[in-house]
Amino acid sequence: ILNVEQSPQSLHVQEGDSTNFTCSFPSSNFYALHWYRWETAKSPEALFVMTLNGDEKKKGRISATLNTKEGYSYLYIKGSQPEDSATYLCAFIGGGSYIPTFGRGTSLIVHP
């Protein structure tokens, strides 16, 4: 079973704060890393698909970076808003398998 770790487990920030969290994964046999946002009572929604070492992707105030050599990805949110409150999941695809292995997620709560 592949080990995919996300930290921190939960995060409380004030509106306007910038924040970041980490997804760690095996550094060998990397195929892709997916980031998802999962709001309460909704289905998980894809944010980014990252495939190349050094990848940087951006969607509005959210961006992500990828380091496959050391096995981590960072997700950044600039100027957090209450609507950013959600659980952020990463999913690693690799290690000889095309089936995603999910981390436990980081729960973000943005206080107005």
Next chain:
Amino acid sequence: DGGITQSPKYLFRKEGQNVTLSCEQNLNHDAMYWYRQDPGQGLRLIYYSQIVNDFQKGDIAEGYSVSREKKESFPLTVTSAQKNPTAFYLCASSIDWTGYLQPQHFGDGTRLSIL
């Protein structure tokens, strides 16, 4: 709009009873997946199907069964052999099982509880 529909949203199971969770997609995706989520845990794979009439066990398949008779449908049966079925169940699909360049699409989930 294309998407994945899971039903019911909430389900209650009596001891010794089998229950079936529905998952339907109209995305024309070949691959479908069932995950289970418990508090404080990540999504754990129960079963997946690469193509119609084919399915494979995931990490926690014991006590569950599936079928894939139609491309659109991938129902999950929680059998009486599953001793701890209380959890949140999420169905997903992807273009094909090797399509890691595309993300998965998810349903809204079914919460199963024991009566």
